[in-house]
Amino acid sequence: MQTMKFAMPTKIFFGKNCIREHHDIFTLGKKALLVTGRHSAKINGSQDDVEAVLRGNHIPYAVFNEVDSNPDIPTVYKGAAAAKAEGADFIIAIGGGSPMDAAKGIALLACQDIAENDLFSGTYAEKVLPMIHIPTTSGTGSEVTPYSILSNHLAQTKSTIATPLIFPAYALLDPAYQKKLPVSITVNTALDALSHNIESALSIKINPLIGQIAQSGIKQIGECLPALAEGGFTEEIRAKLMYGSLAGGLCIAHTGTNIVHSLGYSLTYFRNIDHGRANALTIASYLHFIAAGAPEKVSSILSAMQFNNIEQFRQYIDQILGKKEDFTVSELQKYTQIALKAKNINTSLIAPDESAVMGFYTDSLLR
Template identity: 30%
Template sequence: MMGITYFRTAETLITGTGSIAQIGEQAKKLHASRVIIITDKIIRQTGLLSKVTEPLISLNIEMDIIDDVIPEPPFENLEQMITKIEGKGYDLLIGVGGGSALDITKVLSVMLTNKKNVRDMIGIENIGNPGLPTILVPTTSGTGSEVTYNAIFTDTRDMVKKGIVSPYLLPNVAIVDAELTLTVPPAVTAATGMDALVHAVESYTAIRADELTDGIALQAIKLISRSLRKAVYNGRDIKAREDMAMGSLLAGISLGNAGVGAVHALAYPLGGRFKVPHGVANSLLLPFVMKYNVVANLEKFSEIAKAMGENIEGLSLREAADTAVTALAQLSKDVGIPASLKDVGVTSTDIPSLAEEASKIDRLLNNNPRWLTVKEIKEIYEDAYGLVEESSTVLV
């Protein structure tokens, strides 16, 4: 029996090469007169902001820019930024950048209308009032933050990633323009692109997946699998960049509705304690978690293999499903993602405490297609470290 589901995304989605030119018109539709643009210093240095500011200037919209966003932002970053923008009369927030800039923009919008400490917003639906209007403009193809109602931050008190989850974080407008990604460096293209693939694979195999998200996730897998290598090694290939931009967007939509699972749960402690970028942590762990998950849904993993362009004709269902896991690992390797926890500073003595931390992230683990306890989480980490024999019964 099919249960009741909700499908949520940005109110308005604008996509296509050159679509950033629509931002002024969209700001006017939101009755904006005084705008704050939220970004980071690297984006400002690239000159990309002119593509955002010029359409606003042409319509006489007053604007300021704050470029204080830092990667993998801690809650303190939010607290510092809110003091700079509150009371200034802004009526629209525009986030421009990667996932960090977009997540900060979403939460700043609700901090301006909810007089409560940001830490009181941690968790699910702990925001009382809608925020100020937002327009989100991703400059990487990976996080999908422009269409999700999640925002992830580093809690420096206990060194783990924590999420704020609320429909009030969905933007009024998301503008996805592949032209803004043409200058993204290869390593960032690889990490963010694999992150988007993680979103698609995890949401497709998630407990909360449904017929709506299945089709969206499979198309995301297809687009990303065929174009990520090209985008990494020939960043000026606009067709590859367009595939990645659309693949990331679709993966974000699927993630925002079906959710993700154990890859993200196991990645959060890596980001919090070892400062591993979110996309790298997810990508590194993807093959190892999928090797564990594959037996829980052979049919879906077989479909993943087909979406990735693998030839599964003549294979048994189990062989076809295993092909997907192998293909995911090969793609991650081909684009230069670290293959072992050793490569990101983890030692074998860290694994038990990492497993304990990850086991507490019930929101994600409860959506994973195969049940995990601390024991299984520990063995997946050990596999990613290189400590598990191929004959392990836990991972098959």
């Protein structure tokens, strides 16, 4: 057995009504800043529940609801300024990956002055506002990761703040807030979560413990694949997707993502393709590539999803994705150069060279 590391400082509560049941944890400080998107947390009831609990605890709060999809660097500076102006000493993130990732940057920048050039340096003082994260989609797993992924207009891609400092103190996962989540978001986020589990399972950083969690995430999302294709999201399906998302977060907190995410960032950055969809576009080619060197690993992933082979999986993914976007060869060449510079591209069990990276794009997108 190789070396193994496991560290998960975030306390996790999962289940119906878990916000109200764990009202006692909403006392991490004297004043809270709620970090959220513009609408969804109001619509799905999560923000109301949080505000009710805070009022019950006599904890004042302010709301920063200016986080858009794929939050960028100016957003987190603005949020941090809001936290300071309000005198907030803890943060409650409510929403999908975007508010959660933004909240982590805000929690860091509210406590220390970091120049934009140093934001992704990995070197920070040990000061951060403590956080409670409440995911309302099942995709990112950000509630249990030390990553804040931000659109970086200078680097023309997404960049990552990675530090154990920004692990949330608590993650509260209630699948009920997703009862009315639109099908497209449900599907795209599920594909992201699936990709987290799969990339982690195929990472050089995998270990037996994380491998188990990845396998369980793949299996539970696997059980939802018919529903993702055909619709019909029961409470049970919502819970399984949320478990799969959590499992994926626990996994990438230890292994990071690798090729698929490195490939996907340009698709999102330049073409505004949803993050989960961007991952799904290349995931079958990725499995095909890894299978050449680690066939038994890929087989075990496929069988956890009840597919007999990669072609079956590819057909399923193609069906889910529908008509693909058009790309030119020169676009894909540009994305290849960007992907080759991504930190995580070389942490998959088999490292791709330049032609392999271009191959993922052409195989997936120019068929």
